[in-house]
Amino acid sequence: MMVPEPHNELAAELWREASLRQIVHLSLGGARLRVRVSNAFGTTPLFLEGASVALAKAPGRPDIDGGSARALTFGGRAGVMIPAGAEYYSDPVALEHKAGADLAVSMYFKGEPARQTGHPGSRANSFVTRGNRLMDAAWPEAAKVEHWYMLADVEVQAPPSVGAVVAIGDSITDGNGSTTDGNDRWPDLLAARFGREGQAMGVLNAGIGGGRMLRDGLGPNLASRFDRDVIARSGVTHAIVMIGVNDLGGQHRNGDDTRDNRKKILDDLMMAHRQLVERAHAQGICVIGGTISPYMGSDYYRPNVDNEADRQAVNDWIRNSGVFDGVADFDAALRDPAQPQRLLKERDKGDGLHPSPAGFRAMADAVPLAALRQCSAAR
The missing domain is CATH 3.40.50.1110 (SGNH hydrolase)
Structure with a gap:
């Protein structure tokens, strides 16, 4: 995690009433996992309105296996406020997956953070679309961006x-x-x-x-x-x-x-x-x-x-x-x-x-x- 340079930030309008889907490659197979969301470099609280995980159809695509989609919660709630400088775990969810699986982590925001936490060198495409589309299997109108934001880890039990x-x-x-x-x-x-x-x-x-x-x-x-x-x-x-x-x-x-x-x-x-x-x-x-x-x-x-x-x-x-x-x-x-x-x-x-x-x-x-x-x- 780091502060993205200005040209690597996600444009402010793309955070507003929008869903962000990021694809990550898992090194461990398992049956339960959790996600760590990061506001490590934020200067104000981060408001995450909702999140989900699912098996991705393939790297470089926003589409997921709809049957594998799982809503993420934080202390049993869909949304969470993450203080400036903090990182929070989601509650664990059951999701069978193999080592080397591609996982789609989707997050829904209503507004942009005051300062972003991210990783510009993702070497992986992420996707942004309007509205709360966390559980949707297809994002046909999604914009593509080659960076990661606010996603620190996926931990497999x-x-x-x-x-x-x-x-x-x-x-x-x-x-x-x-x-x-x-x-x-x-x-x-x-x-x-x-x-x-x-x-x-x-x-x-x-x-x-x-x-x-x-x-x-x-x-x-x-x-x-x-x-x-x-x-x-x-x-x-x-x-x-x-x-x-x-x-x-x-x-x-x-x-x-x-x-x-x-x-x-x-x-x-x-x-x-x-x-x-x-x-x-x-x-x-x-x-x-x-x-x-x-x-x-x-x-x-x-x-x-x-x-x-x-x-x-x-x-x-x-x-x-x-x-x-x-x-x-x-x-x-x-x-x-x-x-x-x-x-x-x-x-x-x-x-x-x-x-x-x-x-x-x-x-x-x-x-x-x-x-x-x-x-x-x-x-």
């Missing part, structure tokens, strides 16, 4: 033995380079890999495009949002942290990469990672460190040899410091063996920075499932 892993990071985790409505971000493909191997595991994507560890970007810095986006989420047993390219690249791009500043940012990145791990371990959550992928070919950051040396220094520390409970070597999965400072061509979106869908598959395959199975951080 599962046995205590089933854990959840949060993938947290920047645009590479958020899915820049994946296909719209294709559900082929690397966390999506990790969830599919769990399914192929017969392991039930929730997978949560907490990537924010432009995100940094140490300073706010398009959203809050990762160190500040780690508690809300990882520790406070239900059933979390593991986190995979991949962050740093925007910290290092941004410093170089801004011309702040003197010798002293370069040393300081490396020290600060390492300290921040240690702090995340300490906080996670205190709650029994294991942390997998993700190495920073190559970006020497990026026209946006235009890194030089010093910038590349700093990336390598962070990666060597992630691999060898012993701070983490395991390592996902995304660098090794994505780099060109002949030019290891660059992405392999077929795993490059084309900008020298973000992976392609093939690159995301390689990333999902690089996650060490053995470390996820074996690690159990002491509370």
